[in-house]
Amino acid sequence: MKNATIKDVAALAGVSISAVSYILNDSNAKKYSKETIKKVKDAAKKLSYRPNAIAKGMRTGRSFSLGIANCWDMDNRVFAHILKGVVACASKLGFSVTICPNIDTFSYISYYENRRIDGVLLIAPALSEKAFDENVHINKLIDANVPFSVINGISEFENVSYFNFNYASTTFVATDYLIKRNHSKIAYISPKISSDKSELAQRCLGYEQRMNESGFKTSVIDSNDLTPDLLKNYTAVVANKSDTAKLVLDMAVSSGISVPDDLSVIAANTEYYSKYLSVPLTTVQFPFEALGESAAKHTINCIQNSAEPIIKTFNGEIIEASSVSNCK
Amino acid sequence: MKNATIKDVAALAGVSISAVSYILNDSNAKKYSKETIKKVKDAAKKLSYRPNAIAKGMRTGRSFSLGIANCWDMDNRVFAHILKGVVACASKLGFSVTICPNIDTFSYISYYENRRIDGVLLIAPALSEKAFDENVHINKLIDANVPFSVINGISEFENVSYFNFNYASTTFVATDYLIKRNHSKIAYISPKISSDKSELAQRCLGYEQRMNESGFKTSVIDSNDLTPDLLKNYTAVVANKSDTAKLVLDMAVSSGISVPDDLSVIAANTEYYSKYLSVPLTTVQFPFEALGESAAKHTINCIQNSAEPIIKTFNGEIIEASSVSNCK
DNA sequence: CTGTTAGCGCTTTCAC
């Protein structure tokens, strides 16, 4: 049995096509009688009528789909969590989510031009990762007049919406977490920091700020220079990321330093493996899902109501495990 | 400037609309002169004409999109890799990929009925994981007349396409890998095995088969009953999954057994954390991406050419790390 | 070889 169309519903209900359209879309532009409304709804149910989204899109010029332009690997933890939030929010608002392939070919632009999607969520990669010219992508999107938002961007375009991570916040909350557990001799360990706009530099900043707030002495240690003897000067360390923390953990084990009894360790990011290390790592994580939801909501708002651009920044949150103890 | 339509192209080229349609679609049903073809292509380029996929879908009754009905968590390694393969293949064939939200509500059915998608890839969860009634989903898909394929299914419907994992192969290749390195005293370690159709039982089988082939004695050990003394009877162990292998690793460390010198360990699945354990685990992994590509290709073939159902099974492949050594 | 034309199913303007 073929799918019922609006015509079939109208016929069964004994009303006009436009009546069906108005009534089923809950349009309050027109007032139909209670009777008519009931007749239409009954007929629609009886025929299990499903409005054809394509035909609707044809008229309205919309596909009601949000495109994801993703720069990360597909099997990336950050991407996965963001996607989850995006899908949840979009579907709540009647939008589907389309994965645009191969970002390097700008396929998301043609998806938009082909009307497969109504807007784009551009997910920029981790600052330190592969070469990626964010500006080129954003300029293309602007040129093509696509409603879009940038996630994890580093650029600063005037009329562009950004949903960003506050990298400084990760080490700030990590340091704060340690200080609240009576630590004061806290080192920060990170690979060499170059540009001060980099993620690496941002993360260092958060540590320094929080230490300064309490008047504690800061010690920033290059992970290459790390030695067991150095570690023994501290009761706790903040690692810029989980891989650095793993380094610390390995070194501690092999030199008889017990974590967390002798040394508390906290990592300012979370990896899939963080809780599987020799000591399950206490880490910091961004609220990826919330960010995804927020970005989806705003972008749909741009599509439907030409919403003004906004900038939102998200802070890190602690995920407790077993690598931190109170300082005696 | 508004997007050019086929009409605009026809006008600029001085030909009919249908000529443009035929020519740009490379339809060989009609033969147009070289000149006309050139005129049309030039005009299309000049206007940077992008065919409106929605209008096309309206006529053809297709959305050219594949729906993903996913039962795993979004941040699941298996799902991520499959998705990658699906997107790669689908886009090559002119299809986009739509993530259907919340599988429990059967949203993928309404996506199909709304013509947002032309077919579905149903990704069933790991056999041992959460309650999921595959049959219910498949019956719904059949009732709604949706072209679809099942990934990782356990059911055995007559006219349904399956893209499955051969769980027995994982332990078979793992055991084979050890035997080729001169091991013969090899134990298999796994949680308690219940039903013999379960993934757990399948995995055990592969180990037994390979051991039998070489005439070696099999020893299946319940991971709950594992003791350091037991371990000392073997030169190598196959663990059903990475978490069991982690158990072995932890026990080995704490009882002075060195991996891989005293004991080789191999896990029959791969987790994000496998290579971050105290000894980086040698593991087995399925070719998820290839499976995704294959499933996408076939499903599109079903959509476009009513292809016959097929069943494909994929075997595990070794990922080498540092937890296995040659038996002396 | 090329053009004309009838819709696909829906929204929305306009008229009653």
Place this chain on the structure above:
DNA sequence: GTGAAAGCGCTAACAG
């Protein structure tokens, strides 16, 4: 309160 009808952009059958 309700209905008629014009199209959205495209494909494909049909006519020359």
